[in-house]
Amino acid sequence: MGRKTWFDDDGMKKGEWTAEEDQKLVAYINEHGLCDWRSLPERAGLQRGGKSCRLRWLNYLRPGIRRGKFTPQEEEAIIKLHAVLGNRWAAIAKEMENRTDNDIKNHWNSCLKKRLSKNGIDPMTHEPIINNLTVTTTNEEECGSSPTNTSLTTEGHFSSSPSGLACLTSLTTEGHFSSSPSGLARLLNKLAAGIASRQHDLDRIKNILLDRKITINDQDEEGLRRDQKIGEEDDFLIWDDGEVRRYMDIDPMEYETTPYDSVLYESTQILDHLF
């Protein structure tokens, strides 16, 4: 299997690797170790691009790679990890024993995703699929778009186009809405999906968030209101730009200047704490 070989405009060979090429690549890496991928092909006597060599090594030639059929245990692990990490295949691969991200991704797309759908589970949210659900986008002003009615796609998750961190994520027990493609938005979506799929642990989750909030909000009226709001919204979490920063113990004076990376880091800490 594989693709036919051809040469691109720069004379680089593309497509399926031959046994001879594999041998050259392995021999070179065994002798010199991994170094600069860009210059490696020339030094190894290969008419390939550095990217192609890297991919071949990581996904095929690297020692210890497990190939072939996935065991039921592995499949279960992938599904569980996907529920938490989403399509972060590299992160999922790190949790699996010697499986490549490409392998996991292929197996998910060709098999597991369809199997979940067939069983009435939305493969994106890992929630039961409910048909004919429609939601209206909140925070339309901050999103810079007119009110948007967003319907479930055939895959059972929401997709619309408002931009901006402010309209990050809203989640109900019935559905899932993702409006921003940013890494933080996706991460929080995963967090929200994880929370939704673990309703019985909601108290624990709230405690973690509230504990963190108390440290900055006990003298803050708005914080008290938010505490009450959380209590009222067991099943409906809305994350916006400001709230995300507030939850992460970021000083209000620094809302506008705190790098998203810091927020992302904090989100990861919470995820680690939860799962």
Place this chain on the structure above:
DNA sequence: AATCATGTCAACCGCAGTGCG
């Protein structure tokens, strides 16, 4: 037996993140 649909998997492409000068 032939054709079509679906599954599998290797590889490519484009983009984002990171490091360095």
Place this chain on the structure above:
DNA sequence: CCGCACTGCGGTTGACATGAT
């Protein structure tokens, strides 16, 4: 701070394999 080069990641493609009709 900026631009460039490089790396790594996720989405997608393409070709073969297999199963269904």
